[in-house]
Amino acid sequence: xxxxxxxxRLEPMNLLTIKNLTKAYTDKVLFDGIDFSLEEGEKxxxxxxxxxxKSTLLKIIAGLExxxxxxxxxxxxxxxxxxxQNPEFEMGQTIxxxxxxxxxxxxxxxxxxxxxxxxxxxxxSVGTEAYGVEGEAKTILNRLGFTDIYAPIDTLSGGQKKKxxxxxxxxxxxxxxxxxxxxxxxxxxxxxxxEEWLRNYRGTLVxxxxxxxxxxxxxxxxxxxxxxxxxxxxxxxxxxxxxxTQREEMALSTQAKHQNILRxxxxxxxxxxxxxxxxxxxxxxRYEALRDEEKVQIDAQAExxxxxxxxxxxxxxxxxxxxxxDGRNIIHDFTYHxxxxxxxxxxxxxxxxxxTLLRLINGEYTPDRGRVEIGETVNIGYYAQEAxxxxxxxxxxxxxxxxxxxxxxxxxxxxxxxxxxKFLFAGSLQYQKIEKLSGGxxxxxxxxxxxxxxxxxxxxxxxxxDLDISTxxxxxxxxxxxxxxxxxxxxxxxxxxxVVNRMLTFGPGGSVTLFNGSYNDYYESHRAEFSFGGIVATxxxxxxxxHNGGAEAYKRQKEQNKxxxxxxxxxxxxETIEDDIAALEDKISELEQALLEPGIASDFxxxxxxxxxxxxxxxxxxxxxxxxxxxxxxxEQIANQ
Numbered sequence: 001x002x003x004x005x006x007x008x009r010l011e012p013m014n015l016l017t018i019k020n021l022t023k024a025y026t027d028k029v030l031f032d033g034i035d036f037s038l039e040e041g042e043k044x045x046x047x048x049x050x051x052x053x054k055s056t057l058l059k060i061i062a063g064l065e066x067x068x069x070x071x072x073x074x075x076x077x078x079x080x081x082x083x084x085q086n087p088e089f090e091m092g093q094t095i096x097x098x099x100x101x102x103x104x105x106x107x108x109x110x111x112x113x114x115x116x117x118x119x120x121x122x123x124x125s126v127g128t129e130a131y132g133v134e135g136e137a138k139t140i141l142n143r144l145g146f147t148d149i150y151a152p153i154d155t156l157s158g159g160q161k162k163k164x165x166x167x168x169x170x171x172x173x174x175x176x177x178x179x180x181x182x183x184x185x186x187x188x189x190x191x192x193x194x195e196e197w198l199r200n201y202r203g204t205l206v207x208x209x210x211x212x213x214x215x216x217x218x219x220x221x222x223x224x225x226x227x228x229x230x231x232x233x234x235x236x237x238x239x240x241x242x243x244x245t246q247r248e249e250m251a252l253s254t255q256a257k258h259q260n261i262l263r264x265x266x267x268x269x270x271x272x273x274x275x276x277x278x279x280x281x282x283x284x285x286r287y288e289a290l291r292d293e294e295k296v297q298i299d300a301q302a303e304x305x306x307x308x309x310x311x312x313x314x315x316x317x318x319x320x321x322x323x324x325x326d327g328r329n330i331i332h333d334f335t336y337h338x339x340x341x342x343x344x345x346x347x348x349x350x351x352x353x354x355x356t357l358l359r360l361i362n363g364e365y366t367p368d369r370g371r372v373e374i375g376e377t378v379n380i381g382y383y384a385q386e387a388x389x390x391x392x393x394x395x396x397x398x399x400x401x402x403x404x405x406x407x408x409x410x411x412x413x414x415x416x417x418x419x420x421x422k423f424l425f426a427g428s429l430q431y432q433k434i435e436k437l438s439g440g441x442x443x444x445x446x447x448x449x450x451x452x453x454x455x456x457x458x459x460x461x462x463x464x465x466d467l468d469i470s471t472x473x474x475x476x477x478x479x480x481x482x483x484x485x486x487x488x489x490x491x492x493x494x495x496x497x498x499v500v501n502r503m504l505t506f507g508p509g510g511s512v513t514l515f516n517g518s519y520n521d522y523y524e525s526h527r528a529e530f531s532f533g534g535i536v537a538t539x540x541x542x543x544x545x546x547h548n549g550g551a552e553a554y555k556r557q558k559e560q561n562k563x564x565x566x567x568x569x570x571x572x573x574x575e576t577i578e579d580d581i582a583a584l585e586d587k588i589s590e591l592e593q594a595l596l597e598p599g600i601a602s603d604f605x606x607x608x609x610x611x612x613x614x615x616x617x618x619x620x621x622x623x624x625x626x627x628x629x630x631x632x633x634x635x636e637q638i639a640n641q
Contacts (some may be wrong), residue, residue, distance in 0.1 A: 012039040015078050015176060015204060022072035023056060030056055031067065032228035043205040045215045048225035049424065050440025050468045055085055055180055057225065061206060062178050081172045085180040087165035089153045095164050096149040099137045102168035140167045143193050145350060170197065179207035183214055184465050187349045188490055210469055212237055212494040268506065280307030311340055311456040311484050313629065314375035316361060321370035323356065329510030330356050336514065338485050345496045345519065346489045348506030354489045358459050360376050361487065381455025385462050387446040392435035396425055396445060401432060403452045423448040440466050456484035464492035493519050497574045516565055563637055574631045581628060583619040588614060
């Protein structure tokens with residue numbers, strides 16, 4: 001009789017462990033004795049404010065960088081592949097040769113990260129398995145939008161190069177994938193496809209992304225870097241938010257209890273107890289420990305009031321706009337008049353002309369045909385994909401002062417220094433040179449500069465690239481109270497759902513169509529375009545549309561688009577707003593009569609109370625009148641459709 005003993009491993013295998021890691025750059029401590037371990041099957045999202053060391057941690061996990069001290073242990077057979085935030089390539093490689101040669105080098109840990117120096121030769125003689133890999137490589141490259149896979153990498157844009165590196169990493173054979181900002185430069189269809197691919201990926205994943213929907217749907221563990229410490233939460237992003245709140249509340253409660261004890265200890269010490277008994281020495285030691293205990297610091301919030309200047313009735317009018325490059329229609333016969341308080345998102349595949357439209361509005365481009373008219377009161381704040389004129393030797397404070405030293409807000413005046421504090425540049429950081437900032441910190445600084453200009457039309461071109469989640473939340477809160485026009489291009493689905501209520505969507509031949517609703521509304525009404533075959537998303541391809549009856553397909557798509565109309569809340573508001581205005585006017589009349597009553601002039605407190613109430617009602621009336629004009633303009637556009 002033969003006994004068979006089958007070993008069943010119930011616990012997930014540990015792949016690597018990092019203990020007591022420290023790392024500092026000059027006087028900035030990134031990691032202060034942190035521990036990190038990675039188990040088989042985990043999908044880890046790394047989050048934290050820009051400059052806290054997220055990318056550095058990924059490089060250390062990948063074995064490409066070392067800490068100042070600490071222990072790093074990795075399983076001998078664990079293969080790690082790493083996607084850098086800014087991958088590099090050797091001269092002369094084509095897209096396909098790079099992806100294939102990188103795959104051949106999959107046994108080298110971190111081969112994707114070291115600039116992609118994995119070989120340069122074209123794959124011409126391969127075995128049966130390689131032919132299968134070739135097909136998979138072509139499929140992935142197609143999903144990422146590459147039609148000419150033999151094009152030289154040297155001719156590609158930075159975003160396209162990142163996608164080539166992403167394709168190589170996804171194709172590689174490994175136990176651990178490490179991805180630094182994989183969703184940057186991906187359009188919505190590509191992001192949906194990558195999200196599904198990673199959800200079905202059977203290996204272990206560590207990634208940095210600011211796409212909160214992505215974190216929520218892909219990750220089963222969130223790691224947060226905060227003030228040199230690392231906090232781990234075995235949950236998705238939504239669960240992390242709840243658990244972090246609990247952690248901070250518990251920490252604050254414990255600190256409050258310690259503060260109460262410390263007050264008693266201080267009183268005891270001040271009584272002059274100096275006895276040398278062991279018991280009293282322990283008392284003194286406890287006092288010293290409480291006194292020196294590090295205080296809990298809750299994340300600083302860059303909350304800011306709306307800084308916009310007043311916007312007149314005439315805003316931005318685009319009529320019959322046409323523009324083309326190299327014989328290709330980018331925008332064709334596009335007309336749209338922006339309403340005051342419009343919140344417009346712009347959607348479309350990479351290279352379709354979204355940034356071109358923003359530059360037309362900003363006056364950087366002139367249309368081949370058509371009319372662009374900008375109202376006299378319009379003050380545009382343009383947040384470009386690349387910050388312009390950022391001198392690395394200039395101090396942070398001086399960079400903001402170049403725009404304004406003081407600016408008026410609803411709450412009074414705010415200085416350049418106060419603005420920087422609200423954007424998490426406190427104390428000595430304001431006098432640092434820009435060259436010492438991380439990429440994300442530079443983007444945060446650039447955003448502060450744009451808002452310091454008090455625009456009433458805010459144009460944001462990919463604002464979610466390179467901004468940490470905390471800053472995105474701050475920006476979203478700012479936009480909640482922004483009394484002006486918002487026009488944004490973004491591939492961040494959460495951000496679009498949060499801040500816009502209308503979409504301009506690019507279609508074949510430079511057509512631009514209005515869609516009334518949020519990104520999620522658009523997704524639901526165009527679900528077929530986002531459907532998945534197995535684990536691969538069906539990418540909308542303009543060229544394929546045109547080849548396979550694209551004109552008819554686009555016509556059907558356009559017919560499905562929602563017409564411009566009131567939302568439910570706007571309809572209710574429109575029906576009652578005239579009564580609301582009349583009620584406010586009556587209230588002001590009552591207050592004016594009250595101010596004329598005998599004895600009021602000598603009753604300072606009552607006079608002050610009535611005056612403040614009247615000013616508050618007048619402010620409400622001004623706001624209500626502006627809203628009335630907006631709703632009337634919208635009603636007129638709806639009637640003229």
